[in-house]
Structure formats: structure tokens, C-alpha cells
Amino acid sequence: MASISETHMENRERIQPNDTNNYGSAHGGNIMHWMDEIGAMSAMRHAGDTCVTAHVSDLDFRRPVPQGDTCVISAYAYATGESSIRVRIQAFHENPRTGEREQTTDAYFVFVAVDEEGTPVAVPDLDVETDECETLRNAALSGENSD
Incomplete structure (x- = not known):
């Protein structure tokens, strides 16, 4: 059984001209x-199997990520079903020189664990082992489907 903290990961992308729209910000x-x-990747870390996207909800773009800044993507699994894993994903724009960060995007994805034939497989329960894990899970659950 994996914990929420074990599924937490971040990735960074530098916003280059080919990544932008007509307004000079990340497409x-x-x-x-x-x-x-x-x-x-967060879902697979928990499932130990390939995971495919099944649903995206509440994808909110709050502000742009300007060209030249870094887009930081943060994700963690916060709930499971029989074969599904719910993952909260947030994006931030980060100044690469100062590290200052501001949230730009928030979303909730559902991934399904599948075997080599693409058939859904069971996933283990998600462990909430620390107060930080509980805080992350509660933040995700309270933010789902909210306006």
C-alpha cells in the first residue's frame, strides 16, 4: 500500500517560444x-501498473505562464476506487531566477490501472500515514467539483 506522500511528484518545463500561444504565454x-x-506517473507510482487517463474535471486556468518562465507541475494521488486513482494536479509559473511561484492551473484527473491487454486491474488502497498526507487529501477532496 503506497502513501499519498510517495505519489507526490513535480516536473518542470521551461516555456520556450514553440510552447506559446499568440499572447506570449504557455499554450x-x-x-x-x-x-x-x-x-x-503519480498514479503509476501508486498502482505499480500502467495507468491511463479516464476523466478530467475542474480544469481551471487561472492565469498565464509567460514565455521564459518555468511551468511547475505538481501531482499526488488522493483517493482510489477498485481500479481507479484520483490525482490532484496543479500548475504554477515560477521565475527561474528567483524561484518565486504563483499557481496558474488546478485540475482533478482520474486514471485507471490496466494490464498489458488494457484490461482494468485492481489497485491497493491509498495510505494516509502523516498529518501532511491528511492535509493534502482533505484539500483535494474539498476542492473537487467546487466552483
């Missing part, structure tokens, strides 16, 4: 792609 499709990738 939303690129951010979604990066969120999907890190979310799947």
Missing part, C-alpha cells in the same frame, strides 16, 4: 499535456 494544450503526463 493551454501544452499545460494539459504536461499535467496528464505527471498525473499518470
Whole structure:
């Protein structure tokens, strides 16, 4: 049984000209792609199997990530079903020189663990072993489907 903290991971992407839209900020499709990738890795860390995207909800773009800044994607699993893993994923823009960070995007993804034939497989329960894990899980659960 994995814990929430063991599924927590981050990735960074430097926003280059090819990553931008007409307004000089990261294209939303690129951010979604990066969120999907890190979310799947978080889910796979828990499941120990390949995980595929089944559902995306509450994908909110709050502010842009300017060209030249770094897009930091943070993800962690916070709940499981029989074969599904719910993952909270957040994006931030980060100044690469100062490390100052501001949240830009928030989303909730559901991944399903599958075997080599693509058939859903059972996943273990998610362990909430520390107060920090409990705080992360509660933050994700309270933010799901909220406006």
C-alpha cells in the first residue's frame, strides 16, 4: 500500500517560444499535456501498473505562464476506487531566477490501472500515514467539483 506522500511528484518545463500561444504565454494544450503526463506517473507510482487517463474535471486556468518562465507541475494521488486513482494536479509559473511561484492551473484527473491487454486491474488502497498526507487529501477532496 503506497502513501499519498510517495505519489507526490513535480516536473518542470521551461516555456520556450514553440510552447506559446499568440499572447506570449504557455499554450493551454501544452499545460494539459504536461499535467496528464505527471498525473499518470503519480498514479503509476501508486498502482505499480500502467495507468491511463479516464476523466478530467475542474480544469481551471487561472492565469498565464509567460514565455521564459518555468511551468511547475505538481501531482499526488488522493483517493482510489477498485481500479481507479484520483490525482490532484496543479500548475504554477515560477521565475527561474528567483524561484518565486504563483499557481496558474488546478485540475482533478482520474486514471485507471490496466494490464498489458488494457484490461482494468485492481489497485491497493491509498495510505494516509502523516498529518501532511491528511492535509493534502482533505484539500483535494474539498476542492473537487467546487466552483
